[in-house]
Amino acid sequence: xxxxxxxxxxxxxxxxxxxxxxxxxxxxxxxxxxxxxxxxxxxxxxxxxxxxxxxxxxxxxxxxxxxxxxxxxxxxxxxxxxxxxxxxxxxxxxxxxxxxxxxxxxxxxxxxxxxxxxxxxxxxxxxxxxxxxxxxxxxxxxxxxxxxxxxxxxxxxxxxxxxxxxxxxx
Amino acid sequence: xxxxxxxxxxxxxxxxxxxxxxxxxxxxxxxxxxxxxxxxxxxxxxxxxxxxxxxxxxxxxxxxxxxxxxxxxxxxxxxxxxxxxxxxxxxxxxxxxxxxxxxxxxxxxxxxxxxxxxxxxxxxxxxxxxxxxxxxxxxxxxxxxxxxxxxxxxxxxxxxxxxxxxxxxxxxxxxxxxxxxxxxxxxxxxxxxxxxxxxxxxxxxxxxxxxxxxxxxxxxxxxxxxxxxxx
Numbered sequence: 001x002x003x004x005x006x007x008x009x010x011x012x013x014x015x016x017x018x019x020x021x022x023x024x025x026x027x028x029x030x031x032x033x034x035x036x037x038x039x040x041x042x043x044x045x046x047x048x049x050x051x052x053x054x055x056x057x058x059x060x061x062x063x064x065x066x067x068x069x070x071x072x073x074x075x076x077x078x079x080x081x082x083x084x085x086x087x088x089x090x091x092x093x094x095x096x097x098x099x100x101x102x103x104x105x106x107x108x109x110x111x112x113x114x115x116x117x118x119x120x121x122x123x124x125x126x127x128x129x130x131x132x133x134x135x136x137x138x139x140x141x142x143x144x145x146x147x148x149x150x151x152x153x154x155x156x157x158x159x160x161x162x163x164x165x166x167x168x169x170x
Numbered sequence: 171x172x173x174x175x176x177x178x179x180x181x182x183x184x185x186x187x188x189x190x191x192x193x194x195x196x197x198x199x200x201x202x203x204x205x206x207x208x209x210x211x212x213x214x215x216x217x218x219x220x221x222x223x224x225x226x227x228x229x230x231x232x233x234x235x236x237x238x239x240x241x242x243x244x245x246x247x248x249x250x251x252x253x254x255x256x257x258x259x260x261x262x263x264x265x266x267x268x269x270x271x272x273x274x275x276x277x278x279x280x281x282x283x284x285x286x287x288x289x290x291x292x293x294x295x296x297x298x299x300x301x302x303x304x305x306x307x308x309x310x311x312x313x314x315x316x317x318x319x320x321x322x323x324x325x326x327x328x329x330x331x332x333x334x335x336x337x338x339x340x341x342x343x344x345x346x347x348x349x350x351x352x353x354x355x356x357x358x359x360x361x362x363x364x365x366x367x368x369x370x371x372x373x374x375x376x377x378x379x380x381x382x383x384x385x386x387x388x389x390x391x392x393x394x395x396x397x398x399x400x401x
């Protein structure tokens with residue numbers, strides 16, 4: 001049984017200590033799996049739906065909220081990811097034209113570095129939870145290569161992946 | 171807020187004075203028409219809705235698009251004003267683009283500008299994301315849909331790996347400019363966090379706070395006595 005207040009708190013905590021759209025992934029993955037409220041597939045599918053839908057990458061948690069707790073879950077997720085960026089209003093009032101202090105810059109960079117260390121690990125674990133086979137490897141490597149060229153729109157790569165999946169995984 | 175608005179007006183009057191020198195008349199008229207549009211709440215709403223709906227894949231690409239719209243096409247913000255806003259957005263946790271919509275909206279049209287930019291940016295995307303999730307939740311037992319989502323998961327994973335690299339590279343560049351110890355510490359943090367997340371024993375939030383604290387000390391020491399360094 002999912003406790004709405006606790007779910008909201010876990011989402012807010014993960015987003016407060018994050019940087020960028022996927023910064024809350026590792027923390028939420030750990031917390032929700034520990035409580036049995038989601039599994040690897042739920043996370044993988046929420047990320048896929050988030051990527052497929054327009055909007056900033058960070059809106060993937062809205063898909064996660066929906067998959068585990070319906071419309072209420074997606075609304076809680078929206079509010080949880082909205083609160084941390086709102087902090088820019090008070091900071092903007094104080095910091096009109098000065099650069100942040102060096103330790104603050106360092107802390108923020110440390111968070112961002114930690115996110116880039118954790119996201120690939122979690123993402124590969126989620127993809128691997130479906131089992132590793134030739135088709136999966138080909139899609140992961142192929143789409144990474146296509147997106148790295150910057151010549152193919154991300155959405156086209158995703159649709160291609162979905163089409164290949166529909167053709168090969170049945 | 172009013173101060174920034176004055177800056178905007180200064181910029182427009184500066185443009186009015188320099189109007190008509192140098193460039194082709196047609197191109198200039200088109201440019202001027204774009205400049206001449208005041209950043210009304212309605213225009214801000216539409217602009218951020220467009221930014222939101224066109225942002226697939228997220229991250230740096232969306233920032234470039236918003237920059238093109240606000241700075242290059244419309245001249246609502248100066249490049250310096252943009253850099254200042256972006257610097258502040260990188261200090262707050264979570265989705266930087268939400269902070270960007272809030273700050274630019276506020277600078278251009280006060281509290282209403284803030285609100286409409288935020289709603290314009292998020293509401294359409296929120297509704298579509300919920301609709302896609304709801305559709306998937308209904309159809310996921312169909313073999314075709316299950317196969318498609320599995321393919322999509324793999325493609326999204328590949329995309330996220332590249333996105334992580336695109337976020338990491340400029341961070342390492344900044345660290346490298348601050349000295350080899352800062353760069354070394356940065357690489358160490360990325361590697362250590364990857365291993366700790368793989369191990370899965372420590373609470374992630376402690377790993378994140380630890381990384382932030384370590385880099386706060388390292389960067390704090392490295393930049394001691396160099397106040398001119400900006401974010």
